[in-house]
Amino acid sequence: MPRKTASGLGPSARPGVGVSPEALPTPPPTEARAPSGSEAEAMARELERHPNYRVLRRLVPRLRFDHAAGGTLLTVLVLDTETTGLVAARDKIMELALLRVHVDSHSGLPVGAVEVYDGLQDPGMPIPKEVQQITGITDAMVRGQQLDEARIGLMLEGVDLVIAHNAGFDRPFCEARLPQFASLRWACSLVDVNWKALGYGSAKLEQLALQHGWFYDAHRAEVDCHALLAVLGVPLGAQQGNAMQALLAASAQPSYRLQATGAPFEAKDALKARSYRWNAEQKVWHTVLANAELLQAELDWLKAGVYQGRAARVRVEKLDARTKYATRVGEISTPSI
Structure with missing residues (x-):
């Protein structure tokens, strides 16, 4: 009968001898401490100094x-x-x-x-x-x-x-x-x-x-x-x-919604390229100009490039800050060009 030690283990089972690592108790994991606000900000500032990083706050x-x-x-x-x-x-x-x-x-x-x-x-x-x-x-x-x-x-x-x-x-x-x-x-x-x-x-x-x-x-x-x-x-x-x-x-200044009323069909590509949009309900091309100077320049372009000298009357809606972005209609005029 094998001789036992005082602990009841055989000679080959002495503590620390012949015991696999898996058999040893695993210490509890140490929880990582979240950095404080000041510590996190210090780390962020350090990262910002490096050209390969951008920091979002x-x-x-x-x-x-x-x-x-x-x-x-x-x-x-x-x-x-x-x-x-x-x-x-x-x-x-x-x-x-x-x-x-x-x-x-x-x-x-x-x-x-x-x-x-x-x-x-x-x-x-x-x-x-x-x-x-x-x-x-x-x-x-x-x-x-x-x-x-x-x-x-x-x-x-x-x-x-x-x-x-x-x-x-x-x-x-x-x-x-x-x-x-x-x-x-x-x-x-x-x-x-x-x-x-x-x-x-x-x-x-x-x-x-x-x-x-x-x-x-x-x-x-x-x-x-x-x-x-x-x-x-x-x-x-x-x-x-x-x-x-x-x-x-x-x-502080009005903008203008311009409708190219009666524009010929063949002008559609030129109008689209100039950022006009097609209103399918009213069947008209329209755009918005930020000020009166841009409006006049656009009227000149329509006269030369779209209507090409033919008599035409366009629709202009003046929009101030009280009517802009609302569903209500602003002040309407129909200038001849």
């Missing part, structure tokens, strides 16, 4: 701006909506966010405190699954919810300009839900700012933010508003100012 909404005013203060309302779909005549608002802030007309910079409103609205219809996936807003979240119309009304008082990133989408929805929006001046940061000329590859809000080193959880109305306010105030260079200045300048 989460956008932190600002509720106060300490810029000194050098010009007249304008009251601006930055607005965004989340809706059940894309058609204002059929779909409904399910979230509305507003940032009310003073903006220096000279520098384009926000000044002082930012007043925030963000409200949910029961649209009275099921939210499509694809919309829920994009926004994260569910039927349960909006059930029984109503926008605070009294609070919104107070925020609209004395507003000089409403800004939305795609006002042609947001304005019809807002006017359908709250008619007070119809009397206000609107500007579109997507269309009224020439982002390409300013060096941006895309005018999408997320891409504009990324180009300045910010990321955020898009497709919720309030954070989209904060992202837009931040992007509009970024300096673009000593000679270019910022995008808010460009937006204020564009909103």
Whole structure:
């Protein structure tokens, strides 16, 4: 019978001798400690020093701006909506966010405190699954919810300009839900700012933010508003100012929707190449000109290149900030060319 040691093990089973690594107890894993905010920022700054890396930081909404005013203060309302779909005549608002802030007309910079409103609205219809996936807003979240119309009304008082990133989408929805929006001046940061000329590859809000080193959880109305306010105030260079200045300048002058009434069929390729669009319902080519000078130049081009000396009368719709991006018709004229 084999001789046993005091521990009851045979001689060949002495501790540490002939025992496979798998048989030894595994020490518990050490949990990695998440770096503190200051440590993470230090690492980010170190990465930024290397040419092979770019750092993105989460956008932190600002509720106060300490810029000194050098010009007249304008009251601006930055607005965004989340809706059940894309058609204002059929779909409904399910979230509305507003940032009310003073903006220096000279520098384009926000000044002082930012007043925030963000409200949910029961649209009275099921939210499509694809919309829920994009926004994260569910039927349960909006059930029984109503926008605070009294609070919104107070925020609209004395507003000089409403800004939305795609006002042609947001304005019809807002006017359908709250008619007070119809009397206000609107500007579109997507269309009224020439982002390409300013060096941006895309005018999408997320891409504009990324180009300045910010990321955020898009497709919720309030954070989209904060992202837009931040992007509009970024300096673009000593000679270019910022995008808010460009937006204020564009909103101060009318634009013109020009219809090439009765344009000959053979001119369609030339019109399309010049960025005209075809209105299938009215059966006419049309375009939008940013100012009166561009309108006159376009009328001269139509006369020479499209109508070629034939008598013609075109339709011009003058759009100011109160009618631009609305479904209402602006001031109409029909000049002969």
